[in-house]
Amino acid sequence: MSDSLAAIVRAILFIVLALAMCGVIFEFAGYSAPQMFQSIVDGAFLRRNALEHALRWALPLFITATGIVISFRAGYFNIGAQGQFYVGAICAAFVAEWLRGYPAAMVIPLCFAAGMTGGALWALWPGLLRLRSGADEVITTLMGNFLAGLLLVYVTAGPLKDPSGSGQQASSRPLEAAYRISASSGVSPTIIGIAALVGIAMWWLVNRTAFGVLSGLSGRNPTMVRWQGASTWKIGLASFLVSGALAGLAGTIELMGPNGRLAGGFLPAHGFTAVLIALVAGLSITGAAIVAFFFGGLASAALYLPVMAGLPSAAIDIINAAIALFITARSRFIDRVTKAWRRPWTTS
Amino acid sequence: MKGNDSIILACRDVAVRYGDVVALDDVSISFQRGLIHAVVGQNGAGKTTFARVVSGLVRPQKGSVEIGGTRLAGGSVNDARQAGVELVHQSFALPPSFTVAEAMQFGASGGRLYTRGGLERRWQAHLDALDVRVSAQARIRTLTVEQQQAVEIARALVSDARLLILDEPTAVLSPEGASKLFERVRRLKERGVTVLLILHKIREVLAVADTVSVLRGGRLVDGPLSTSGMDGDRLASMIIGSSARALDGEDRAALTGAAVPHGETHAAAADRQPVARLRGVNTRPDEDGTALQAVDLTVGRGEIVGIAGVEGNGQRALVRAICGLAEVGAGSVELDGADVSRATLAERREAGLRVIPFERNAEGLSLTSPLWENWSAGRLLARPLLSAISPAGLRRDCKAALDAWDVRYAHVGQPAGSLSGGNAQKVILSREMDEAGRLVIAAQPTRGLDIGATAFVWEALRKARGRGCGVIFVSSDLDEIFDLADRVVVMLSGRIVAEFRPPFDLERVGAAMTGARA
Numbered sequence: 001m002s003d004s005l006a007a008i009v010r011a012i013l014f015i016v017l018a019l020a021m022c023g024v025i026f027e028f029a030g031y032s033a034p035q036m037f038q039s040i041v042d043g044a045f046l047r048r049n050a051l052e053h054a055l056r057w058a059l060p061l062f063i064t065a066t067g068i069v070i071s072f073r074a075g076y077f078n079i080g081a082q083g084q085f086y087v088g089a090i091c092a093a094f095v096a097e098w099l100r101g102y103p104a105a106m107v108i109p110l111c112f113a114a115g116m117t118g119g120a121l122w123a124l125w126p127g128l129l130r131l132r133s134g135a136d137e138v139i140t141t142l143m144g145n146f147l148a149g150l151l152l153v154y155v156t157a158g159p160l161k162d163p164s165g166s167g168q169q170a171s172s173r174p175l176e177a178a179y180r181i182s183a184s185s186g187v188s189p190t191i192i193g194i195a196a197l198v199g200i201a202m203w204w205l206v207n208r209t210a211f212g213v214l215s216g217l218s219g220r221n222p223t224m225v226r227w228q229g230a231s232t233w234k235i236g237l238a239s240f241l242v243s244g245a246l247a248g249l250a251g252t253i254e255l256m257g258p259n260g261r262l263a264g265g266f267l268p269a270h271g272f273t274a275v276l277i278a279l280v281a282g283l284s285i286t287g288a289a290i291v292a293f294f295f296g297g298l299a300s301a302a303l304y305l306p307v308m309a310g311l312p313s314a315a316i317d318i319i320n321a322a323i324a325l326f327i328t329a330r331s332r333f334i335d336r337v338t339k340a341w342r343r344p345w346t347t348s
Numbered sequence: 349m350k351g352n353d354s355i356i357l358a359c360r361d362v363a364v365r366y367g368d369v370v371a372l373d374d375v376s377i378s379f380q381r382g383l384i385h386a387v388v389g390q391n392g393a394g395k396t397t398f399a400r401v402v403s404g405l406v407r408p409q410k411g412s413v414e415i416g417g418t419r420l421a422g423g424s425v426n427d428a429r430q431a432g433v434e435l436v437h438q439s440f441a442l443p444p445s446f447t448v449a450e451a452m453q454f455g456a457s458g459g460r461l462y463t464r465g466g467l468e469r470r471w472q473a474h475l476d477a478l479d480v481r482v483s484a485q486a487r488i489r490t491l492t493v494e495q496q497q498a499v500e501i502a503r504a505l506v507s508d509a510r511l512l513i514l515d516e517p518t519a520v521l522s523p524e525g526a527s528k529l530f531e532r533v534r535r536l537k538e539r540g541v542t543v544l545l546i547l548h549k550i551r552e553v554l555a556v557a558d559t560v561s562v563l564r565g566g567r568l569v570d571g572p573l574s575t576s577g578m579d580g581d582r583l584a585s586m587i588i589g590s591s592a593r594a595l596d597g598e599d600r601a602a603l604t605g606a607a608v609p610h611g612e613t614h615a616a617a618a619d620r621q622p623v624a625r626l627r628g629v630n631t632r633p634d635e636d637g638t639a640l641q642a643v644d645l646t647v648g649r650g651e652i653v654g655i656a657g658v659e660g661n662g663q664r665a666l667v668r669a670i671c672g673l674a675e676v677g678a679g680s681v682e683l684d685g686a687d688v689s690r691a692t693l694a695e696r697r698e699a700g701l702r703v704i705p706f707e708r709n710a711e712g713l714s715l716t717s718p719l720w721e722n723w724s725a726g727r728l729l730a731r732p733l734l735s736a737i738s739p740a741g742l743r744r745d746c747k748a749a750l751d752a753w754d755v756r757y758a759h760v761g762q763p764a765g766s767l768s769g770g771n772a773q774k775v776i777l778s779r780e781m782d783e784a785g786r787l788v789i790a791a792q793p794t795r796g797l798d799i800g801a802t803a804f805v806w807e808a809l810r811k812a813r814g815r816g817c818g819v820i821f822v823s824s825d826l827d828e829i830f831d832l833a834d835r836v837v838v839m840l841s842g843r844i845v846a847e848f849r850p851p852f853d854l855e856r857v858g859a860a861m862t863g864a865r866a
Contacts, residue, residue, distance in 0.1 A: 230729050
């Protein structure tokens with residue numbers, strides 16, 4: 001218990017450090033750091049409807065992050081959530097387009113099924129490559145992100161192109177209103193319900209099933225699990241599929257909720273922010289819920305930075321990157337410390 | 349200690365600590381020039397640390413080290429080397445792809461240009477002078493362990509070493525290889541080199557050394573004492589100390605290497621029902637060591653079969669083949685009469701197979717995972733992946749099991765890596781030695797353990813035998829094999845080349861290990 005508490009305290013400490021570093025950088029760049037922090041806090045949590053805005057971003061991020069928790073715990077660094085998110089949204093959009101006119105009660109579940117299947121399939125091939133031939137999943141899933149991004153551009157400019165669209169960015173025809181699961185605010189009982197369901201199911205999977213314990217063990221030492229007689233292959237493939245399906249689910253929610261249509265290159269940082277959330281949360285599902293809400297707040301503040309502090313909205317990306325830097329540096333450091341601490345025992 | 353010419357090495361109040369662990373505790377000792385000195389002690393007594401301090405690899409927190417009257421700054425290998433100290437490590441450090449000449453030149457002083465021929469002539473002369481019969485053109489990986497060790501020693505003697513330290517040089521050798529090494533050491537003494545041997549078998553100490561010093565728990569118990577007229581039993585008492593539980597004669601002898609146990613037969617071997625049978629098993633060659641060739645092996649109920657052999661002669665492949673972790677090309681594996689050649693390890697475990705793997709920290713435990721997860725892994729595998737578990741219940745069961753096995757730990761949530769080697773091995777025992785086990789494979793189960801933990805492991809294996817389990821006991825230490833096993837088979841180059849029954853004869857088993865006529 002005290003271990004996880006210490007982990008949370010440490011994570012908060014590093015976020016504060018990252019923010020302080022960003023403050024110094026912006027101060028030197030000629031912006032006002034206090035004003036920046038003020039507008040972030042306002043935009044994220046204090047402004048009217050701020051809670052709703054933070055939730056709008058937090059819910060899909062949380063869903064994707066839980067999937068990442070599953071695969072990272074099993075020792076597979078699936079950083080292809082972005083691509084799986086896109087492919088999920090694309091598959092759902094195709095189903096919604098093909099079944100245009102059919103009753104919502106039939107189309108919506110099919111869209112979800114298609115989105116999750118699409119995301120899972122986009123995680124399946126890097127998973128197979130990794131498990132069959134040892135191809136590094138960091139490389140393959142990262143490349144998968146670019147492929148999925150280009151696929152999205154192709155789909156929105158080709159098969160699903162909205163003929164009436166005149167904007168610079170190609171996009172699909174808007175979904176039929178009946179198929180939307182939320183208004184453009186992006187918060188609705190359906191979405192909250194799905195996120196809660198995912199959260200509970202994944203918490204159960206991690207903490208209350210044989211899979212949770214065995215995948216955690218095999219993430220830390222696959223050799224040991226193999227000598228215990230486990231098929232690391234089964235555990236590995238399952239974790240790839242679950243994480244892909246959840247990213248696809250988040251993509252489907254973005255499509256059928258706040259966005260209402262597929263646009264080329266929409267939400268390009270979703271998958272990476274989710275990876276960051278999973279890491280900051282120390283690969284815990286409960287932690288991911290809290291951290292996702294925090295990052296949801298940052299995302300909602302991004303819209304207010306230009307107005308309030310005169311900062312470009314990309315400042316939020318810089319803050320995210322700074323947090324990523326501190327968190328990853330942290331785990332390396334901790335690794336080294338724990339190793340140094342273990343050494344006298346193991347060599348005696 | 350006056351500036352005495354006859355003293356080559358003098359340590360005063362040397363103390364080394366690794367974190368909370370005291371490796372050396374105020375050790376003061378001096379060694380005479382021109383003799384063969386032995387330092388003995390059980391695992392964890394501080395022998396290796398002592399060798400490292402003297403050779404400059406470890407800087408002591410306290411105390412001083414003098415080589416031939418000059419004080420060593422400590423923590424510098426170069427300084428120690430300048431003073432004439434060379435250390436040959438427990439595990440060899442020669443690059444396998446180098447030729448002998450290249451390996452000898454590597455690290456030797458002098459950065460001038462040289463030709464391959466010149467290099468080979470130069471080092472061949474050096475090897476011949478030391479009576480090492482190895483071609484300077486041979487690749488390191490083609491050499492036997494004895495030859496590699498001889499080359500290591502020759503390399504250590506390149507720079508006029510006055511004090512040569514060999515850290516557990518016999519651990520990797522067959523008995524015959526060990527006696528050859530001792531001859532080599534005696535010849536070095538004739539050439540005026542002082543040799544410090546780190547050993548852990550009394551028999552070897554008495555065979556080669558002029559003096560002996562005993563370390564226990566980081567302290568110097570006594571020494572250097574002259575070995576002439578030294579009583580092996582007295583030495584054994586000094587090594588074990590009074591803290592270890594009462595050990596019976598054969599165990600005590602096997603633990604300290606005072607005498608070779610002969611073993612005893614426990615039951616008539618002929619009418620034992622087999623729990624495991626391998627017939628003509630070949631494994632496909634892979635990167636994990638020598639493959640098996642046409643191995644036949646039967647293990648009966650209530651029988652401990654010792655697998656002897658120089659390390660790397662197919663022991664790993666044998667264990668992996670029985671576990672279903674190696675690709676079996678031909679032949680069959682039976683457990684309890686049922687053919688399991690195609691079964692997974694999970695299915696074999698279901699049928700009663702239990703394994704204590706070779707590498708405790710890599711194959712046996714996940715060091716960063718909590719104890720209860722390590723302990724329950726096997727149990728969880730018997731269930732479907734999505735079956736619900738109760739972590740609280742598993743923690744409770746784990747706690748009960750660890751307590752029953754006398755594991756010293758704080759709580760079941762602590763990482764397995766925080767336990768000492770002996771306690772970590774007990775965690776593995778508590779997981780693998782359950783009532784349902786039919787065949788237990790114990791692969792090097794006592795490696796690196798101190799005497800108390802070693803005796804504990806032996807006891808566990810004997811209890812398993814008493815329950816009617818078959819036990820396959822792999823070890824590179826013949827003393828413990830002889831003490832424990834009802835039957836010994838010897839592996840050489842992936843084959844089983846000989847089989848022995850008690851009383852065991854060290855000479856004959858040793859000869860089989862190296863391929864001489866058995």
